[in-house]
Amino acid sequence: ETGVTQSPTHLIKTRGQQVTLRCSSQSGHNTVSWYQQALGQGPQFIFQYYREEENGRGNFPPRFSGLQFPNYSSELNVNALELDDSALYLCASSRGTSHSYNEQFFGPGTRLTVL
């Protein structure tokens, strides 16, 4: 069983640029959640996708957007990058529906640095 994978591992961008991060969910999982983890902090929920539709969003501006594909892989897009967007971005996949507990399996993350 393949775990959650993310690409790229590291990324360096400059302010104002746009970035796309990718996540492949674990086999059999239909739900993907994205988190931002700033240095020394806990992960903060960005949004979740269930069966290709957004299924909940945290307190992040609209320049953070996402997609989920028919194979349940997902992308996180961030426009107009700001210095504070520098963080580790984590993807987690799970199986099931909304409004129920489902264990989330995390990928290793993408380290984004904005200069």
Added chain:
Amino acid sequence: GDSVTQMEGPVTLSEEAFLTINCTYTATGYPSLFWYVQYPGEGLQLLLKATKADDKGSNKGFEATYRKETTSFHLEKGSVQVSDSAVYFCALSDTDTGNQFYFGTGTSLTVIP
């Protein structure tokens, strides 16, 4: 809103010492509670969980009991090893917003031989 408050670190212990990391929570519904561990350079791994009051989660010698009366989920281990050195995160998933996990800020643990 929902939140998790975690004991601040860093924590440094000698091998075989007793470990407690405190975690308290605020939730509007009926949360499930979790402890995740993050080893250097790796993603988060689920350590243990409890889905209802008085449940005890356990794994790899770690334990935590879901205490609704004190809204707590403290992590304990009787005898830590060097390999337990990592960052530990307490988290909750609320039935009202079952698709969202709330994490604490993390507690860094270093175990010295």
